[in-house]
Amino acid sequence: xxxxxxxxxxxxxxxxxxxxxxxxxxxxxxxxxxxxxxxxxxxxxxxxxxxxxxxxxxxxxxxxxxxxxxxxxxxxxxxxxxxxxxxxxxxxxxxxxxxxxxxxxxxxxxxxxxxxxxxxxxxxxxxxxxxx
Amino acid sequence: xxxxxxxxxxxxxxxxxxxxxxxxxxxxxxxxxxxxxxxxxxxxxxxxxxxxxxxxxxxxxxxxxxxxxxxxxxxxxxxxxxxxxxxxxxxxxxxxxxxxxxxxxxxxxxxxxxxxxxxxxxxxxxxxxxxx
Amino acid sequence: xxxxxxxxxxxxxxxxxxxxxxxxxxxxxxxxxxxxxxxxxxxxxxxxxxxxxxxxxxxxxxxxxxxxxxxxxxxxxxxxxxxxxxxxxxxxxxxxxxxxxxxxxxxxxxxxxxxxxxxxxxxxxxxxxxxx
Amino acid sequence: xxxxxxxxxxxxxxxxxxxxxxxxxxxxxxxxxxxxxxxxxxxxxxxxxxxxxxxxxxxxxxxxxxxxxxxxxxxxxxxxxxxxxxxxxxxxxxxxxxxxxxxxxxxxxxxxxxxxxxxxxxxxxxxxxxxx
Amino acid sequence: xxxxxxxxxxxxxxxxxxxxxxxxxxxxxxxxxxxxxxxxxxxxxxxxxxxxxxxxxxxxxxxxxxxxxxxxxxxxxxxxxxxxxxxxxxxxxxxxxxxxxxxxxxxxxxxxxxxxxxxxxxxxxxxxxxxx
Amino acid sequence: xxxxxxxxxxxxxxxxxxxxxxxxxxxxxxxxxxxxxxxxxxxxxxxxxxxxxxxxxxxxxxxxxxxxxxxxxxxxxxxxxxxxxxxxxxxxxxxxxxxxxxxxxxxxxxxxxxxxxxxxxxxxxxxxxxxx
Numbered sequence: 208x209x210x211x212x213x214x215x216x217x218x219x220x221x222x223x224x225x226x227x228x229x230x231x232x233x234x235x236x237x238x239x240x241x242x243x244x245x246x247x248x249x250x251x252x253x254x255x256x257x258x259x260x261x262x263x264x265x266x267x268x269x270x271x272x273x274x275x276x277x278x279x280x281x282x283x284x285x286x287x288x289x290x291x292x293x294x295x296x297x298x299x300x301x302x303x304x305x306x307x308x309x310x311x312x313x314x315x316x317x318x319x320x321x322x323x324x325x326x327x328x329x330x331x332x333x334x335x336x337x338x339x
Numbered sequence: 340x341x342x343x344x345x346x347x348x349x350x351x352x353x354x355x356x357x358x359x360x361x362x363x364x365x366x367x368x369x370x371x372x373x374x375x376x377x378x379x380x381x382x383x384x385x386x387x388x389x390x391x392x393x394x395x396x397x398x399x400x401x402x403x404x405x406x407x408x409x410x411x412x413x414x415x416x417x418x419x420x421x422x423x424x425x426x427x428x429x430x431x432x433x434x435x436x437x438x439x440x441x442x443x444x445x446x447x448x449x450x451x452x453x454x455x456x457x458x459x460x461x462x463x464x465x466x467x468x469x470x471x
Numbered sequence: 472x473x474x475x476x477x478x479x480x481x482x483x484x485x486x487x488x489x490x491x492x493x494x495x496x497x498x499x500x501x502x503x504x505x506x507x508x509x510x511x512x513x514x515x516x517x518x519x520x521x522x523x524x525x526x527x528x529x530x531x532x533x534x535x536x537x538x539x540x541x542x543x544x545x546x547x548x549x550x551x552x553x554x555x556x557x558x559x560x561x562x563x564x565x566x567x568x569x570x571x572x573x574x575x576x577x578x579x580x581x582x583x584x585x586x587x588x589x590x591x592x593x594x595x596x597x598x599x600x601x602x603x
Numbered sequence: 604x605x606x607x608x609x610x611x612x613x614x615x616x617x618x619x620x621x622x623x624x625x626x627x628x629x630x631x632x633x634x635x636x637x638x639x640x641x642x643x644x645x646x647x648x649x650x651x652x653x654x655x656x657x658x659x660x661x662x663x664x665x666x667x668x669x670x671x672x673x674x675x676x677x678x679x680x681x682x683x684x685x686x687x688x689x690x691x692x693x694x695x696x697x698x699x700x701x702x703x704x705x706x707x708x709x710x711x712x713x714x715x716x717x718x719x720x721x722x723x724x725x726x727x728x729x730x731x732x733x734x735x
Numbered sequence: 736x737x738x739x740x741x742x743x744x745x746x747x748x749x750x751x752x753x754x755x756x757x758x759x760x761x762x763x764x765x766x767x768x769x770x771x772x773x774x775x776x777x778x779x780x781x782x783x784x785x786x787x788x789x790x791x792x793x794x795x796x797x798x799x800x801x802x803x804x805x806x807x808x809x810x811x812x813x814x815x816x817x818x819x820x821x822x823x824x825x826x827x828x829x830x831x832x833x834x835x836x837x838x839x840x841x842x843x844x845x846x847x848x849x850x851x852x853x854x855x856x857x858x859x860x861x862x863x864x865x866x867x
Numbered sequence: 868x869x870x871x872x873x874x875x876x877x878x879x880x881x882x883x884x885x886x887x888x889x890x891x892x893x894x895x896x897x898x899x900x901x902x903x904x905x906x907x908x909x910x911x912x913x914x915x916x917x918x919x920x921x922x923x924x925x926x927x928x929x930x931x932x933x934x935x936x937x938x939x940x941x942x943x944x945x946x947x948x949x950x951x952x953x954x955x956x957x958x959x960x961x962x963x964x965x966x967x968x969x970x971x972x973x974x975x976x977x978x979x980x981x982x983x984x985x986x987x988x989x990x991x992x993x994x995x996x997x998x999x
Contacts, residue, residue: 211461211866238467242453245462249969255790256453256976262783263445268438273405274446280412281450283591286682286946289457290450291591292468306400309645312591313395314406316652318413318422320584321374321388325421327547327555327576329343329734330377335370336424338739338989343734381573387658388580394651415987418550418814423987441777444987448784452980459943459951459972461866470593470607475725475998502731506717509726513837519922520717520844526915527709532702537669538710544676545714550814553721554714556732570664577659578670582677582686585638585652589685593607594641599634600688602857602871679855682946687855705909708855712916716848723811723819723840725998739989766995770981773990784981791973796966801933802974808940809978817985818978820996834928841923842934846941846950849902849916853949857871858905863898864952 213244223247226257233261240293272301280315345376355379358389365393372425404433412447477508487511490521497525504557536565544579609640619643622653629657636689668697676711741772751775754785761789768821800829808843873904883907886917893921900953932961940975 216227216239226247227239246253264274275298282290295308303311324330348359348371358379359371378385396406407430414422427440435443456462480491480503490511491503510517528538539562546554559572567575588594612623612635622643623635642649660670671694678686691704699707720726744755744767754775755767774781792802803826810818823836831839852858876887876899886907887899906913924934935958942950955968963971984990 211463213463240465240467241462242457245460246456248460248965249973251790252456252969252973255787255973256456259449259783259787260453262779263442263449267442268436269408269442269446273408274442276401276405277408277412277443277446278450279591280409281416281447282454283587284413284416285451285454286590287454287457288593289462289464290454291593292464294450296468304400305644309648310395310399310401310406311409312588313645313648313651314401314409315413315591316584316588317391317395318410318426319417319587320580321392322414322417322419322422323547323583324378324384324388324576324580325374325419326550327543327579328377328380329552329555330373330421331343331345332421332424333372335372336428380569381577383658384573384577387577387655391651391655394647411987415983418986420989423989437776441780444984445777445780445783447987448980448984451983452976455943455979456972456976458946459939459975461948461951475727477727504729504731505726506721509724510720512724512833513841515922516720516837516841519841519919520720523713523915523919524717526911527706527713531706532700533672533706533710537672538706540665540669540673541676541707541710542714544673545680545711546718548677548680549715549718551718551721553726553728554718556728558714560732568664574659574663574665574670575673578665578673579677581655581659582674582690583681585656586678586681586683586686588642588648588652589638589683592641592644594637594685595607595609596685596688597636599636600692675855679851682854684857687857701908705912708852709909709912709915711855712848712852715851716844719811719847720840720844722814723807723843725816725819739991741991768993768995769990770985773988774984776988780984784984787977788981791970791977795970796964797936797970797974801936802970804929804933805936805940805971805974806978808937809944809975810982812941812944813979813982815982815985817990817992818982820992822978824996832928838923838927838929838934839937842929842937843941845919845923846938846954847945849920850942850945850947850950852906852912852916853902853947856905856908858901858949859871859873860949860952861900863900864956 211245213241214247215244219247220250222250223253226250226253229261230257242289242293272298272303275301276303276307276311279311280318283312283315284319343377345373346379347376351379352382354382355385358382358385361393362389374421374425404430404435407433408435408439408443411443412450415444415447416451475509477505478511479508483511484514486514487517490514490517493525494521506553506557536562536567539565540567540571540575543575544582547576547579548583607641609637610643611640615643616646618646619649622646622649625657626653638685638689668694668699671697672699672703672707675707676714679708679711680715739773741769742775743772747775748778750778751781754778754781757789758785770817770821800826800831803829804831804835804839807839808846811840811843812847871905873901874907875904879907880910882910883913886910886913889921890917902949902953932958932963935961936963936967936971939971940978943972943975944979 219227230239230243231237246256275294278294279291279298282294362371362375363369378388407426410426411423411430414426483491494503494507495501510520539558542558543555543562546558626635626639627633642652671690674690675694678690747755758767758771759765774784803822806822807826810822890899890903891897906916935954938954939958942954
């Protein structure tokens with residue numbers, strides 16, 4: 208899989224460089240992490256995913272830290288090592304403390320446990336939880 | 340699976356009633372949802388899981404709404420219908436708006452997409468993300 | 472998906488009937504559950520999967536009840552409603568009690584929790600656990 | 604993630620040492636595996652999870668070896684490398700043979716296959732499997 | 736969850752109607768399926784996801800039928816009932832036969848089995864499979 | 868886990884050698900990948916799984932390349948590193964280009980995203996998608 212070697216800025220095509228520039232400008236940083244440098248092998252995917260991330264992860268009615276915590280929760284449940292590392296770093300950059308990280312993991316762990324109990328026992332959904 | 344019929348308060352043993360009472364007192368409500376009424380078939384599990392939930396989901400360095408959002412993220416990723424219904428309700432009870440729910444789902448969806456891209460491409464973890 | 476209507480014995484082709492007959496003879500029973508009646512839409516799959524089940528689920532160094540418990544554990548973790556129902560029934564037919572079912576679910580739930588904690592914290596594998 | 608360095612006994616706080624002591628006494632061993640040494644970064648989680656494991660994994664109506672086999676089944680289905688290693692070791696310590704390990708994997712593999720077939724074909728649940 | 740009621744064309748805002756119109760024009764059809772009518776509760780998500788689908792699922796170096804088969808494979812592995820139904824229909828609309836559907840399910844099932852065997856046995860990656 | 872050391876041809880028993888020979892003859896190649904060499908620790912599993920692979924992955928109404936693409940899609944969704952490596956190689960050997968691999972990953976990623984959106988919003992299945 209030749210795809211997985213990250214493409215550095217200097218080697219990148221103008222289209223890819225433009226995305227890297229936008230990533231750095233948006234994040235007010237001077238580097239780009241490997242996820243983007245690998246997606247760069249397929250510029251259409253690079254542009255599409257970066258466009259999605261900009262739209263979804265920006266500030267809205269949920270703050271950026273909360274969004275990163277949710278990202279970590281999904282990534283741990285899916286067991287994606289790269290994503291756990293990068294979004295844990297993202298959460299820390301937005302202020303997550305060690306204590307918050309541990310509380311986050313406690314919630315993720317317990318949710319995974321009760322998910323299986325609810326499925327295994329076949330718990331019927333309460334009237335009060337049904338859409339009205 | 341005879342287990343799945345919820346055990347109502349009136350039918351419950353004293354040990355189970357004590358947990359139901361604690362659930363209602365802790366939540367300042369007068370009802371108990373089916374998850375607990377089904378776990379009641381095995382009182383040791385009922386007590387253990389309720390003890391875990393009380394410890395993990397209470398206020399800490401993460402606020403209760405954030406914890407419910409994380410719970411919903413895990414439950415959707417695991418596809419647990421009961422858990423999505425109950426924890427979405429829990430999040431709404433703690434103030435989640437329709438707009439926040441939709442932003443939450445957007446983050447969950449996108450995280451699931453990029454998790455697979457990172458795994459599929461075998462993206463190497465950046466030095467900056469490694470533990471020091 | 473026309474596939475999902477179960478094919479009853481009377482409607483079945485000779486090849487399918489032969490598998491149904493072997494299922495009933497092997498299990499010493501006079502009925503066939505829907506899983507096989509749906510696979511019957513593709514006889515090659517029906518024969519192949521039944522051959523696998525006969526080889527894998529028969530008595531060996533693990534007893535049939537233990538194998539059913541493991542099947543339930545996988546099915547709950549994968550959230551397969553049909554499989555939870557059929558293999559819980561299979562486990563009960565081999566002697567599983569209500570207490571055992573609840574202990575099984577407790578193990579399944581807790582394993583799902585600690586799986587996520589180990590992944591989330593990135594616990595390094597102990598020397599003692601490495602293959603020698 | 605500073606969390607992931609295991610905390611050794613000598614460096615541990617009295618609260619953490621007490622849990623380590625209880626782990627070693629309960630298991631009649633003189634060492635503690637990394638899972639606990641990493642959870643030690645958050646003593647409340649360490650105490651809570653150890654309490655759960657003691658309650659759930661002890662002898663009951665299912666024997667400890669069966670519980671370990673179920674743990675391995677969940678861990679493989681969730682793809683948790685640490686958990687596969689530690690609970691395979693746990694199962695071997697309780698008597699699992701190489702032949703039993705291979706039969707276990709055969710069941711786990713086949714369950715994962717038929718789970719997808721049942722879901723993909725949308726097999727309707729038989730009357731006989733419904734709760735009464 | 737008021738979100739889940741589909742929003743019909745007549746009730747839709749101009750922004751949502753424009754997406755519905757583009758879906759129908761692109762697909763050369765006169766109806767819109769519920770997935771889009773539910774996303775319509777959050778127009779930004781509706782526009783974003785439709786834009787992604789148009790870009791990704793259109794004809795490229797993989798033909799549209801192959802893409803639908805892959806979509807079904809992911810949806811079955813994730814156990815998404817809606818997605819299995821809608822993308823199976825999509826595959827049939829692009830020519831998938833009953834025989835192809837059954838072969839598809841056979842591959843999906845077997846892949847799920849061997850995935851767990853490879854993980855459970857910890858098979859080391861062959862030199863020949865490493866990126867060069 | 869002594870199981871995971873691959874068993875080389877020279878060390879193999881006659882039963883195992885016969886399977887290796889059939890793998891090489893079927894694939895018109897002179898080597899066997901580690902998956903089979905590890906399964907060789909349990910010859911009954913080796914024979915059974917190879918028999919399944921031969922039946923399922925051979926040419927039928929779906930061509931071998933399409934089957935490999937589906938295998939990769941399942942393996943990425945399940946996060947099986949060995950399987951991603953081996954079946955990506957299998958797909959390349961059957962003609963998959965870099966562009967096709969990237970399009971494949973785009974479909975897999977997006978399917979994982981919309982799967983969670985459909986589940987999270989609880990989208991009702993359209994009449995048109997129900998079996999008739």
